[in-house]
Amino acid sequence: MARLNLLEETRFEKVPVTVYENQHIASKKVADRIAALIKRRQAQGENAVLGLATGATPVEVYEELVRMHKEESLSFKNVITFNLDEYYPMNPTSRQSYVTFMYENLFDHIDIPKENIHIPDGTLDKEDIAEYCIAYENKIGALGGLDLQVLGIGRTGHIGFNEPGSAPNSGTRLVTLDDLTRRDASRDFGGKENVPTKAITMGIGTIFKAREIILMAWNTKKASIIKKAVEGEISSEVPATYLQLSENTEFVLDEDAASELTRFDTPWLVKDCVWDDKLIKKAVIWLSGAVNKPILKLTDEDYNNNGMAQLATEKGPAYNINIDVFNKLQHSITGWPGGKPNADDSQRPERKEPAHKRSLIFSPHPDDDVISMGGTFIRLVDQGHDVHVAYQTSGNTAVWDTDVLRYVEFAIDFNRSIGEDVSKLEKTYEEMRLFIEKKEPNQIDLPEVRNVKAFIRKTEAIAGSRFAGLQDKNIHFMALPFYETGKTVKNPVTDKDVNLTVELLQKIKPHQIFAAGDFADPHGTHLVCFKIVLAAMERLRETEEWARETWLWMYRGAWHEFATHEIEMAVPLSPQEVERKKNAIFQHQSQKDRPVFPGDDEREFWVRAQERNRETAVNYDKLGLANYEAMEAFVRWKFE
Structure with missing residues (x-):
């Protein structure tokens, strides 16, 4: 009976799918399967031939394999590997090279013979690529084919770099990358313009010949493409759908990546x-x-x-x-996000008491506050609450280099106009200008450049908060240490980050907190910052009564919005309030027109916010509720 029930639940799924609670458990399971294959081949006196993937998805798999090598004596001496792809052109010593990725994440830490490692060569002359690709295929064939191919999936549905339009029988070849793929890689390269337009990739036909194929996907960013790959019709527009034709494929997902599959998203249709x-x-x-x-x-x-x-x-x-x-x-729906005084609050989202609350808005970047909840921010101030805003990071990687030079030039001219000696500043300016002229993609900025970028973001944040009605004493800049690396890849969170947050919370003792719950941020900063707030609050709730009475509201809007069924507080905005919010966002001039890291949404942040807020209001209207100009949406975090 259980088997019949499972078949009914998964009847929309056209490929076997295994779902684990999180990516950590799933990664360990995949690593265990790879290790078992290696040991089985060792016992048979044979090689294990593995097809390997790069990117964020397999990192924990490789970490677990390294751990097993170091702690459980798992040997890789009988392992031969073939990587799926490499950018073209690409120097193997480049930070963005998949050669660098594989050695840093796996090969440098295990005992695999170097001659057993095969990664497509991104340094070839173009006229030599076709012959090289044939030889790459022949090497795999001469070894009897791949025992196991590990795959990730891109948001275009690509596997390897087999982009939409790829043929199911395609072999190893040079391909042109989809624009979305290049946008997704832009942060690693310091901008889309630096991402190669081409890559060498194993073909779908090559992948198909593997005796076992495991496609892994984590987090909600992959949920929509996973639904298409698993439940959609086979189409060249989503190359991963070709895996439905394979009898040896399994999708291994965490709950977030599986969240849009029918059995999880609309379970009433299948059970x-x-x-x-x-x-x-x-x-x-x-x-x-x-x-x-x-x-x-x-x-x-x-x-x-x-x-x-x-x-x-x-x-x-x-x-x-x-x-x-x-x-x-x-x-x-409430026009009183801080609670309505002297009103029955039994069916309202927020409590009526105290009538005047201390409200703390945590903003991961210096503009998330006004982009995501600018209307509510203004409403809280207008309604007399003691509103504070805390900017958790400096945002100093997201300013154009040309803006840095422009601001320093202004400083030189201003200081000269009031009779100050500018010789030292001019010398620093010249060093900065020469650095920027020769700067490589994703190269860490000089400390002086980072400082100017942070100053720009700071002054814009102050201007935005003032526009919302806040006094300067209620504006807090945290500069959490995890972020201050100068690199796009940040440091792990430490106690320093949590302690700074605890200190601020103890100083303000807020009745309500607003924090970014927009975990689709492609750079991960929102999620990291939210976890820091949670860790700080959980620590405080153990000992301090006020913390146990504090409510935490999550906001979104910079990257995507809450689904209507998730919303627990919807704050309607009038046309005038929408205009005030837009003008608050406009104070962040360095992020206007074209931000450094726009993600996959090309719209300006103010346009995204305005249209998403309008869409939330339209959704409520379609359900039969009042038709407002716009709405900002919130979900309350429930502490255990």
Whole structure:
């Protein structure tokens, strides 16, 4: 019976999928399978031939293999490896080279013979590539083919660098990279313009010949493409769908990457559900969109015809369910994000007491506050709350070098105009200018350059906060140490980061905290900063009563927005408030027009914010609620 139930749950899935709680567990499981293969081949006196991938996805797999080598004597002397791909052109000693990646993450730490390592050569003359690719294929074939191929997946659906349009029988070859792939790599190269336009990659046909294929994917950024690869029709537009034709493929996912698969996203379509309030709300909102009706107009027939008969039977009739969900949505809307004084707060998102709260907004970068919750920020100040903002990082990697020179030139002219000696400043300026002229992609800036970039972001943040109505004494710059590396890859979080946050929290003792819950930030800073806030609060809640009474609200907006069913507080904005928010964002001039790291959304930050806030309001309107100009959305973090 259990087997039948599983088949029903996964009936939309066209390839075997194994889902683990998180990527750490999943990575260990994959490493265990690789180690078992190596040992099995050793016992047979044979080589293990592995196809390996690069990127963030397999890093923990390689870490576990290294650990097993050092602590459990796992030998790699019988292992022969072939890497999937390499940028072209690419110097193997470059920081962005996959040669560098593989040696730093695996090969330098194990006993694999160097002659057993094969990585596509990014230094070849173009006319020699075709012959080289044939030889690469022949080497794999001469060894009897790949025993195991490890894959990641790009957001275009590419495997290796087999971009949309690749043929299922393609071999190793030179390819042109998709623009989205290059945008995703832009941070590693210091800008998309520095990312190579081509790469050498194993073909889909080569990958297919492996006796076992494991495709791994972690986090919500991969969820939409995983759904297409697993449940979609086979198409050259999503090359990973070709894996549906293989009998030897398994997708290994964490829960976040699997979150959009039918059995997790809309489970009522494939199985009987345990209908708690959260799932009912999600299902009814989904049904409203599926049949294009406001919630209060949904009928029993709509429920029955769209996989929700069980809900109507157990909790119905439909109208009663509709009313309940409609009321919950209506109660999430409030113009009083700090709580409404002297009002019944039993069905409001935030408490009425104390009437004037200390509100602390944590902003990972110096502009996330106004981009993501600028309207609510302004509303809290206008309604008389003691609002503080804490900028957790300097954001000093996200300023154009030309802006640095422009600001220093201004400083020279200003100091000269008031009779100051500028000779030292001019000397520093010249050193900075020469450095910038010769600067390599992703090269760490001079300390003076980093400082100027931090000063620019700081003055913009002050201007934005002042525009929102804040006094300077309530503006805090934390410069958390994990970020201050000068590199795009940051240091691990330490107690210093948490202690600085604890000290600020103890100083303010906020009644409510707002923190960035926008974990789709492609650079990871939002998630890191949120975890620091959590660690600090959990420590304080053990000993301090005020901390146990503090509520933590998560905001989004810079990179994506909460789904409607997740929203617990929706703050409506009038057209005038939308304009005020936009003008607060405009204070961040270094991020306007074209930010250094835009992610995969080419719109300016103010446009993203305005359109996402409008979309949230439209979604509420479609469900049958009031039609506001815009809405900012929040979800409350529940401490255990």
